[in-house]
Every structure is written in C-alpha cells, then in structure tokens.
Amino acid sequence: MHTDPSPSRRRLFRGSLEVVVLALLADGRAYGYALRQQVEQQTGQPLPFGTLYPLLHRFETQGWITATSDTSGKRPRKYYELTPAGRASLRKAAADWQAYLARLQATVLPAVRRIAARG
Amino acid sequence: MHTDPSPSRRRLFRGSLEVVVLALLADGRAYGYALRQQVEQQTGQPLPFGTLYPLLHRFETQGWITATSDTSGKRPRKYYELTPAGRASLRKAAADWQAYLARLQATVLPAVRRIAARG
C-alpha cells in the first residue's frame, strides 16, 4: 500500500503530523487505531504506533486532548478528543503552517520554473 | 532576530529544508555561510552549521551538488553548485512537495473552518 518513503518525504511527513492529527480530531473523537488508518490514507505515509501513541500522550500532557476509555463496545477502545485548548492550538498551528508555506512558495516555485526551461 | 522556534515549527522547517536549499542553489553556486543566511532569511528559522554542512555533504555524496574551493578571493570559500542530477532532484522534490501539500489542504483546511465557527 505504501511505497517505502525516502528520508526527505519522511521528514516532510513528520513536519506535518501534528497538524494532521489535530485536524482529524476536529471531526470528533477518535481512537488510536482508526486515527492511524486515517492519517495513512490522507498522507500516503506509514504511521507506526511507536510514533502515534507517544504523540497522543504528549498532546494529552499538553492538555490539547483528553482520553476516555470505552469498554461498552465489542472491543475496548480509548477515545481521544480535542479540548478547547486543543482547538486553539489547531487554529494556531494551521495558521503558522499556511504562513510558512506561503513564504516558501516564493523561494521554491520560481526556482523550479527557472530550471524547468532547460534540461 | 529569530524567536526560538517551537518543536513543531522546527520539524516543519526540517521537513522543507532539503527543497529550500536545492531551490536556493538553483539560482547559481553559493557557499555555506551565505547559504545559511539566505535560508534563515527566507524561512525565518535558525539554521545551525551543524545541520547545514552535513546536509551539503550528503547532497554531494548523492551527486546532487559539486563543491569547488575558491581561494582567489580575499577569503577562502567553498562553492556548491547543482549538478544536472541535482536539478532533476529539485524538480522531483518540489513536485512531491506540492502534491503532498495539496493533499493535506483537503484535510486541514476544512477542519480549521469547522472549529473556527465556535470558540
């Protein structure tokens, strides 16, 4: 499903992971396993649990999400949910992200156009 | 000049650094010290030499750039220049980058809009 990613793609992915996870949680609460699948689907990059769970725990420590165990279903699940502080962080992170990207477009796009002309 | 960046901004920066450096070299040859200043100016993020030089050496090993020592000037400099392979890499990296960003916009932007309405 996932072509083994180059180190640079991997870094690109890692650089956007926070924002992606927060954005997915803006849809409503979600549990780790499902979250992983969504991230992989939307980014096309593999997300190891050894990366996801520490990230979620860090978000929890920062007060951006809360975790609630749900054992009522067929299988025990731990739902993560954005707090108001988490929503604020998402807004801020996304704004930062947009601003940074806009800034880089100005460097990268002209350079690519410049070399596109010749071989 | 640079506000000490948060870990997430730092990761974002690292994820784009390869493309940024290649793009700057598309302007023509450049030496490390000047390159660093340009990157910092264009990204607003600090770029330690301990990060830049290993990166340049890796590009060299990969055959993306060539290094030429120039001692004719007032001060010895080592100029780095894109090879044809390096130009190809830049094209590819930039295309990848654009595609990945476009993909993420579809996840992140609606999420931000969704939470923007309420507090």
Next chain:
DNA sequence: TCAGATATATTTTTTTGCGATATATTAGGC
C-alpha cells in the same frame, strides 16, 4: 482452529539534529 485483522501500548534500538567546539582570516573601531 487457525490466520489475520483489530486494539493499545511499551521497550529497545537506531537515527538525527544540533550545541559545542576548533580553527583561521578579515574588517572596523578605538
């Protein structure tokens, strides 16, 4: 009944980022 998918972690290993450090030349202020 047995394999594969679902589900949540932690532990250990590997990789990486970058702070600290080393070295030397030049420009400018006093």
Next chain:
DNA sequence: GCCTAATATATCGCAAAAAAATATATCTGA
C-alpha cells in the same frame, strides 16, 4: 597596533526523537 565582531568551514558527541520490535488480548471469517 590591539581587540572585538563578523566571516568562513567544519567535525564530534550527546540528547532527543523516531520507529522497529515486542507484548498482550480479543474478534472475525474461512
């Protein structure tokens, strides 16, 4: 003529981060 700040290139080693490996258990379908 002396000292500081800036210019210039680089490496080393540690701390932090990422991911592979491992542990555990339940559920589903062939």
